[in-house]
Each structure stands twice: as structure tokens, then as C-alpha cells.
Amino acid sequence: MKMTGAEVIIKALEREGVEVIFGYPGGAVIPLYDKLYDSSIKHVLVRHEQAAAHAADGYARATGKTGVVIATSGPGATNLVTGIANACMDSIPMVIFTGQVALSAIGRDSFQEADITGITLPIVKHSFLVRDANKLASIVKAAFHLAGTGRRGPVLIDLPKDIQTAEAEFDYPEQISFRGYRLPAEPSAAQIYQAVKTIGLSRRPVIYAGGGVIASGAAKELKEFAEKTQIPVTTTLMGKGAIPEDHPLSLGMVGMHGTYYANFAVSHSDLLIAVGARFDDRVTGRLDTFATQAKVIHIDIDAAELGKNVRPHHVLNGDAKQVLQELLSRVEIPQTKEWLEQIAVWKKEHPLSYCQDGDKIKPQYVIEQLRKLAGEDAIVTTEVGQNQMWAAQYYKVSKPGTFISSGGLGTMGFGLPAAVGAQIGRPDDLVICISGDGSFQMNMQELATIVQQQLPIKVIILNNGYLGMVRQWQELFHNKRYSQTELIPVPDFVKLADAYGIAGYRVKRPEEVVPALEQAINHPGAVIVDVVIDREENVYPMVPAGGTLTKMIGV
């Protein structure tokens, strides 16, 4: 059947079951938007392309589906770069369509031309520059296949304007394969056997769970495995939700701002079972002092992660869910009673702690109260910096996919648009964005999107008038020389809310925190709660960058 390239794309998206696109029109994608006008696919109009990518990212994390983005050529495309890099670092499935100048105009520095396939080369799983409209259907199919399988990630399709208007055949392939793209075979029985033996013989084992557990939908298996073997579980930031954090075997987060007991458990372990985690520097600290007594079993879908940072004794290359099921079917139970007793002592002696007294509001208190009021089904997105780390420490996540945060790239400005995507994907769930005053200002233009889409997102700004995490480092490591980290003046966020026609409350005293949060959660629409917090509160415990996990400040 003959149609235009733009129609082919929309038809292909419909065939892929795409329900929503996040985007922003521009000259080079007008033909595509023209065909979208007739489609049943919902389009969420953002106010900056970066937000389209983050919203698609938040959507993907909240739903498990692939996020879809459209932007125009040139500045539209380059505005996406941070969002694409963010998705790539956190292995989030995303298909991005960028407009491009006409084929004949490419390479001439034409108006709004940017070599976006070149610019994004290091931050995509794969990319296509479409040169033949007849290949469009198979390219779209390929993009979804690549984005959503294996170690997931963003795939970009660059669409010259004349390709969108060219006549093309719509022949949508049922399946697509590449000679150079193979998913890992399941680990062999021998590999599983050896891992099981090692687990059975361990006495101080720790499970270290990352975003791969969430991505593969393996949280149930992980919990079952931990319970059956009585092995405690620590998670990365991306792995929050891999096990309910109020579970007796949960140690909370490990690493730079991990709990004392998680860092001590990992450091004293004799076996580390890494599941869908990549031994990031924010987790390991100094590599040569990291878990020195531990054997390592590394389970990951990406073979290139196995041995990249830490040499594992056993590698199990495969999908976390499948591998955990295999391990569960033959597991040998280690004796961990004494080990769990030791960990209980660490937990008791060094819990996460803060002191809410006086008239200054402690951010940790806000997060704890928020968690109590929000319930376990609420979805929380965070910005980046102190707000993110306080959320990671004090917002106890019960279910996978309910904690959405920029892990690898650490993108300020991620949380608000990610909340847009999450709320679009899960319209019936409570969606909360935990923010700082700095991060919020990086993408606050998205309040317009929130209003336009009538999204009842609750934005909680932990307002200290600082670029707080950098200020904390300056305090601790640069002699309190607060170079360019005071973000004064902070705009009046309540008035800003009013300008957008949404509710806004300011909270200045500790006793106002709970009523304000309750009011926000019960409010039917979007709300900004501007919580003026203790300005110089720090995130503790803290392992200085490149330090040893057991040498924490602030415990």
C-alpha cells in the first residue's frame, strides 16, 4: 500500500502499540505532525525538547513500555541530547524521531541543520539516518526491537523532511533481526551449578541489586531468592524497589550516600551477588578497597559489564529474571544466621538519623512524612542533588517502578518532566516530584505542560536557596568557599504556581509540614509545595568521592 513517509511512521507506531508521544513540532517535522493530527495516538506537547525526552523516560520507567519522542531538526534535536544521554546511562527504552533537512540539503549547513546522528553517537544504543522512504517501516520496527530488548536504551531515527513526504510502501515486518545483534544465551547449567555451590558455601553473602532487576521485572524473584537463602539485599539508586525497603532483609542503598549497614555489609561480605548492577564509582568508591574479602557473582544482561570494573568469580550473562529463576530452582542455602545478627547490630547502632527539633524544617523529616502520607503505590520522581539523596535514603520504596530518578547521568531538571511522563503513563496513581529549588528551575517551564494535560502532579520543593550538594562539597572539602552555589534570589514559587493557575503552598515551620503535604495530596489538581528547609543541612552518611566505603563522614 502506497502512502507518504510520514504516514508510514504513524502507521508503524500504531502497529507497535504506541499510545503516547512526547514532542515539540518544528519546521522539519511538519509533515509528520500533519499525519499525527489524524491519528489516535496521544501527543503530549512539552515546552522544551529536553523535557520531551525526560518525560518519555519517566513514562518508560513508570510503565515498562518504550517512550517515544519527536523533535524537529537542528535546535530541536540538540535540545534532546541531555535527555537521550540520561536514558542511555540508565538503560531506558526510548525511540526518538528527529526531523532533518531534506536529503539534498544535508551537509550544506542548511537552516536548522545539525548532524544529530553524529552528535548522539556515543549516547544511543543505535541510530538511523533514513535515506530511503521504503525502508522506513523496517527501520521503525528495528528501532523498537533494539530499544526494548537486551540491555535497553535509546534509539534515534533521523528523518529528512523529503523522506516524510516521499511516497513509500508500507510493508511492516513482523520480525526483524540483525547479524550483529544477539541477545545473550541463558547461562549454562554448569555456570548455574558453580554459582549455587558458591552461594551455599558463603557465610557473609550480600545481594547487590541494580536497575537491571527493575528493568527485567525481577523484583518478585529477587525477594523470593533473598528470603529463601536469607541473604540481605542492598540496592543501588536505580535498584530502589527491587526489594521492599521495609523488608527485614533490606539494607537500603549502598555507596556514597548509602546506609552505614549496607556499606559495612558489602565491605565485610565474603560473597557479593550483583544482579543487574554495574559497580558504578558512586557505589564502589575506591575500587581496590571495595569488598576485598568477597567473591563476586555478577548477573547482567550486558556481557560488557561483566569484568568492566570488578573481576567476578562467576559470571551469569542473562536476563535477571531468568537467571534468578534458574538459581531459585537449585539454590543451596548458606548459613547466614550469625551474619544477619551482625548486620542487625550495625543497623541498631548506626541507623539513618537526623534530628527534627527547633523551628527549622529538616528535609529528611519532610520526606519521611511524605512517604507515610503517599502510601506504597505512589510514584516518586526526584531531581538531582541533595533532594535526590534524601529521597533515596528516607523514601522507603515498596514496589518496583515507583521510584524514578536520574542515576547515571545525574541530570538536574529530570524530575519534573519525568513526573509528567509517569503521570501520563499511570493516570490513576499519585505522582510526586521531590525537587530542589535549583533543579526545579531547570525545567520549570513544564508547569505549562502539566496544566495543559491536567496532570495532578504534586511538586515538593526542598528549598534551601543553594545548589545544595555542591555547597555541601564546598563546605566539606573546600573550606566553606561557596563559589557560585547560592541561588539567590529564589523566585516566589507560590506566585509562580498562581501564574500557571495551580495551587501553591509555602511551608516555613515544622508543624506546617504534615498539614501542607496532606492538603497537597488531597488536592485534585497539580500543587507546588515550597518547603523552606534548614539551609545548610547535609546529606549523611557520606563516603568522599574515591574513598573507602567503611570510611563514612557523618555517622
Add this chain to the structure above:
Amino acid sequence: MRHILAVLVENQPGVLTRVAGLFSRRGYNIESLAVGQTHDPEISRMTIVVDGDDRVIEQVVKQLEKLVDVINVRDISEAEHVDRELVLIKVKAEPKVRGEIMQIVDIFRARIVDIGHNSLIIECTGDEGKIKAIEKSLRPFGILELVRTGKIAMVRGPKYEEE
């Protein structure tokens, strides 16, 4: 240690950039890279010489294998293999020294492919040692220009592993 990687890739625009970009952004050093179409016009073969310890090479291979356009990567350094480079050397050659130069060309089983007024272009293929040796031998006459290809390599014997 230096490793020779035989990399089969889709013969498509942008593949070389993807491979070269991977090396630079992950901090691996390419010592030489040669690329050309194979007997199957849809497939190109790259020969990449890279320096690094076993861990680095393992990462290089795994990262290359992650590229969708990369079909297959083999480290053939340990296997019995033939490797060749090609060099073109334009050397100063006044009539009185031409005889001497031609003797050197003979010894290296190289060829003279162009004769100019006071210069010769010499073509030589061989392994790296031979290429270095002929360059050294010709240097006293005055090398005017030199261009060489990257190394290409193939495993000896009947085995072929293109898929």
C-alpha cells in the same frame, strides 16, 4: 601487548565512525586500522591493531560486539596468521644512486612503480618488520614522501569464521 582484531561489520555509512568513536570515547588507542569490503559486498572487514592488557582487550572486544553494525569480532593475535602492510615511498634518486636503490628494492622484493626526474616511487608489502627495514634502508637517500596502509591480517589454514 598489541592485539590484532579482525572485525566484520555491515558495509554501511557511519560504521567506521561508530567504531572509531567507541575507541576514542572509551580511551582505547588504535595503532592502526584498515577497512575494506569483503567478498560479500554487504560486509566490510576491519583489521584493528590495539595496544592493551588482556582486560582492556576483553573490554574492547565486548564493546565492539555491542555495536549493532558489528557482526563479529575475533582477536587473531594468538592464532597463526599472516599480516601485511603496504607502503609507498617516494625517494630521492639521482641517476648515480639508482642502481643502489634498485638493489635494495630487489632484496626486499619491492617494486618500483614510478620513475621521475630525480625520484622513484617504491611499493613494498610485508609485515611490519619488513616495512620498517626498507624504510630504514632507503632513508639515507632521502625520503620525500611516505604513505602506508594499516595492517591487514588473516588466520592461516582452511578455517574461516565469517559468521
